[in-house]
Amino acid sequence: xxxxxxxxxxxxxxxxxxxxxxxxxxxxxxxxxxxxxxxxxxxxxxxxxxxxxxxxxxxxxxxxxxxxxxxxxxxxxxxxxxxxxxxxxxxxxxxxxxxxxxxxxxxxxxxxxxxxxxxxxxxxxxxxxxxxxxxxxxxxxxxxxxxxxxxxxxxxxxxxxxxxxxxxxxxxxxxxxxxxxxxxxxxxxxxxxxxxxxxxxxxxxxxxxxxxxxxxxxxxxxxxxxxxxxxxxxxxxxxxxxxxxxxxxxxxxxxxxxxxxxxxxxxxxxxxxxxxxxxxxxxxxxxxxxxxxxxxxxxxxxxxxxxxxxxxxxxxxxxxxxxxxxxxxxxxxxxxxxxxxxxxxxxxxxxxxxxxxxxxxxxxxxxxxxxxxxxxxxxxxxxxxxxxxxxxxxxxxxxxxxxxxxxxxxxxxxxxxxxxxxxxxxxxxxxxxxxxxxxxxxxxxxxxxxxxxxxxxxxxxxxxxxxxxxxxxxxxxxxxxxxxxxxxxxxxxxxxxxxxxxxxxxxxxxxxxxxxxxxxxxxxxxxxxxxxxxxxxxxxxxxxxxxxxxxxxxxxxxxxxxxxxxxxxxxxxxxxxxxxxxxxxxxxxxxxxxxxxxxxxxxxxxxxxxxxxxxxxxxxxxxxxxxxxxxxxxxxxxxxxxxxxxxxxxxxxxxxxxxxxxxxxxxxxxxxxxxxxxxxxxxxxxxxxxxxxxxxxxxxxxxxxxxxxxxxxxxxxxxxxxxxxxxxxxxxxxxxxxxxxxxx
Numbered sequence: 001x002x003x004x005x006x007x008x009x010x011x012x013x014x015x016x017x018x019x020x021x022x023x024x025x026x027x028x029x030x031x032x033x034x035x036x037x038x039x040x041x042x043x044x045x046x047x048x049x050x051x052x053x054x055x056x057x058x059x060x061x062x063x064x065x066x067x068x069x070x071x072x073x074x075x076x077x078x079x080x081x082x083x084x085x086x087x088x089x090x091x092x093x094x095x096x097x098x099x100x101x102x103x104x105x106x107x108x109x110x111x112x113x114x115x116x117x118x119x120x121x122x123x124x125x126x127x128x129x130x131x132x133x134x135x136x137x138x139x140x141x142x143x144x145x146x147x148x149x150x151x152x153x154x155x156x157x158x159x160x161x162x163x164x165x166x167x168x169x170x171x172x173x174x175x176x177x178x179x180x181x182x183x184x185x186x187x188x189x190x191x192x193x194x195x196x197x198x199x200x201x202x203x204x205x206x207x208x209x210x211x212x213x214x215x216x217x218x219x220x221x222x223x224x225x226x227x228x229x230x231x232x233x234x235x236x237x238x239x240x241x242x243x244x245x246x247x248x249x250x251x252x253x254x255x256x257x258x259x260x261x262x263x264x265x266x267x268x269x270x271x272x273x274x275x276x277x278x279x280x281x282x283x284x285x286x287x288x289x290x291x292x293x294x295x296x297x298x299x300x301x302x303x304x305x306x307x308x309x310x311x312x313x314x315x316x317x318x319x320x321x322x323x324x325x326x327x328x329x330x331x332x333x334x335x336x337x338x339x340x341x342x343x344x345x346x347x348x349x350x351x352x353x354x355x356x357x358x359x360x361x362x363x364x365x366x367x368x369x370x371x372x373x374x375x376x377x378x379x380x381x382x383x384x385x386x387x388x389x390x391x392x393x394x395x396x397x398x399x400x401x402x403x404x405x406x407x408x409x410x411x412x413x414x415x416x417x418x419x420x421x422x423x424x425x426x427x428x429x430x431x432x433x434x435x436x437x438x439x440x441x442x443x444x445x446x447x448x449x450x451x452x453x454x455x456x457x458x459x460x461x462x463x464x465x466x467x468x469x470x471x472x473x474x475x476x477x478x479x480x481x482x483x484x485x486x487x488x489x490x491x492x493x494x495x496x497x498x499x500x501x502x503x504x505x506x507x508x509x510x511x512x513x514x515x516x517x518x519x520x521x522x523x524x525x526x527x528x529x530x531x532x533x534x535x536x537x538x539x540x541x542x543x544x545x546x547x548x549x550x551x552x553x554x555x556x557x558x559x560x561x562x563x564x565x566x567x568x569x570x571x572x573x574x575x576x577x578x579x580x581x582x583x584x585x586x587x588x589x590x591x592x593x594x595x596x597x598x599x600x601x602x603x604x605x606x607x608x609x610x611x612x613x614x615x616x617x618x619x620x621x622x623x624x625x626x627x628x629x630x631x632x633x634x635x636x637x638x639x640x641x642x643x644x645x646x647x648x649x650x651x652x653x654x655x656x657x658x659x660x661x662x663x664x665x666x667x668x669x670x671x672x673x674x675x676x677x678x679x680x681x682x683x684x685x686x687x688x689x690x691x692x693x694x695x696x697x698x699x700x701x702x703x704x705x706x707x708x709x710x711x712x713x714x715x716x717x718x719x720x721x722x723x724x725x726x727x728x729x730x731x732x733x734x735x736x737x738x739x740x741x742x743x744x
């Protein structure tokens with residue numbers, strides 16, 4: 001290490017040690033029950049409710065907190081040495097001492113003494129107690145993690161790259177605390193008896209029943225179990241959404257250039273809509289009193305039935321809801337396919353169909369696998385569509401919901417069913433990894449590519465027009481019904497045009513002191529937009545950082561790291577919400593009732609799409625781009641910012657858009673987290689629907705659709721398109737008999 005590098009390392013050690021020490025001595029250590037940080041700062045040297053860790057350990061009998069300060073000072077001693085091994089040992093030892101001391105004491109000691117019964121039995125009752133961690137604990141822990149990552153890098157881990165070490169450890173800590181810990185705490189209930197005792201037999205009794213694994217539908221003696229219903233539905237939905245998303249992406253990027261933006265907007269409509277609007281639109285079309293059944297009765301005398309409710313209705317609704325996710329993933333992958341490879345194939349006398357099957361389609365393999373995986377997990381975790389149009393067709397997510405909130409009130413059964421869902425997701429996850437293997441799908445390298453994207457073969461073009469076209473038209477029809485519902489007096493009885501529903505929700509008046517937000521929906525709208533705006537950049541940043549680590553860094557536990565990032569899609573939103581309540585309602589992390597817990601739920605619920613979109617994009621980027629930047633003495637962070645990030649703009653747009661709009665439209669994941677102070681748009685709409693006020697609910701949905709459409713366009717305009725150095729397509733496509741001439 002040269003002198004300048006050694007100086008930067010010492011500066012980093014001193015900075016993090018000083019930051020941690022300042023947080024330990026000057027900031028409130030525990031969670032503030034009332035007031036904000038500025039209100040508590042004058043009292044950090046006094047009362048136990050606001051005191052810093054230094055005061056807590058010296059004056060209030062909480063001596064275990066001193067391990068944090070001891071760890072910081074031990075790690076800081078590394079700045080006095082020059083040998084890498086000694087520096088790494090001191091940094092790791094000090095950081096480990098602080099993290100283990102604070103972590104173990106935080107989980108072991110709660111508001112009523114020991115948190116676990118075995119500690120109470122082994123050590124006897126204790127009068128010590130502590131609330132959840134606050135600002136001081138947060139910054140001290142962050143400093144200890146940073147020092148630990150510096151130590152790992154100095155010992156040779158992660159090829160000596162401190163940024164990569166810090167990114168891996170930081171993301172691992174976030175995933176462990178906000179994904180693995182709450183889900184594991186919830187799933188633990190599957191192997192606990194009603195008395196709280198561990199028993200595998202309890203798990204077997206809950207899941208080994210015909211209700212879950214029955215095969216009556218095959219033998220003709222009944223229905224299939226909910227596990228088989230869920231698995232079959234997920235496989236068909238994943239296949240259908242992947243095919244539709246790919247066809248729309250090919251059509252938008254290769255053929256309908258003039259229609260690309262309208263197609264993008266139309267394809268994104270289902271993703272920017274609350275899920276119950278989709279169900280309502282489908283019921284208005286295909287329900288017992290829907291237009292389709294009325295037409296059959298009028299034209300052919302067929303009596304209306306409930307044929308739509310069941311497997312077909314749920315499958316159609318899920319296709320409608322999840323195809324845009326596959327489109328977002330596949331659009332970036334289709335854009336990244338190198339035209340020069342297709343031109344080389346045609347130069348060797350291959351026609352367009354042969355080129356498509358042997359060159360283009362194999363290069364889409366990462367995107368296809370990622371889209372299938374996300375579609376599969378989304379289908380398994382879906383709650384809204386099965387509950388609205390499922391009828392007598394049951395799936396695991398609805399069974400879990402009724403086990404939690406139904407008359408049976410059986411959290412153990414809900415945990416056992418969630419365990420089955422997680423097992424399904426784990427199997428498909430490893431199958432997807434096996435399909436991709438270690439193959440290379442690089443199409444964006446450091447060299448310029450002036451080739452022209454190949455026009456689609458006629459058969460593929462006809463398939464796109466014949467399948468994707470009608471699906472997009474169907475999307476438009478459903479949304480026309482949803483829009484119309486907010487502008488009529490009473491749907492089904494009085495179709496008089498009116499704006500009264502909009503006035504009820506979003507009325508604005510002028511009072512003695514200026515503008516008054518008189519509508520009943522303003523508070524929930526402002527709360528939802530602010531929380532979603534905070535969650536979206538966090539979700540996109542963490543998701544793409546994890547994707548970059550998975551694509552570029554090699555470390556032990558990589559497969560577990562990736563699965564932890566995808567775990568929140570493998571469980572229903574209802575279970576995730578309940579998991580957050582169980583995990584974060586007690587020390588060491590108390591967040592229930594705050595807006596922060598909703599933001600964190602938004603971030604980690606939507607994280608997998610950013611990870612999968614980023615993974616597909618990074619597989620197309622040649623490692624030589626990163627290596628060239630590093631050889632020019634740029635550090636890893638500079639390479640990410642100036643080289644990698646501009647080339648993954650489609651993945652960034654997908655992560656930002658998806659996180660923002662799904663945060664606004666999510667229902668099941670936050671239904672147990674909202675409070676009177678933090679009412680969200682979806683809970684407001686559900687309340688209106690429950691009161692039978694469909695006009696106001698649909699008017700609110702219309703406003704949300706418009707706002708999210710504008711937000712999507714704003715994000716795309718702000719981020720922009722990536723520049724791949726390719727020529728624009730000619731006005732007319734080249735004839736198939738004449739292969740294009742490579743550009744000079």
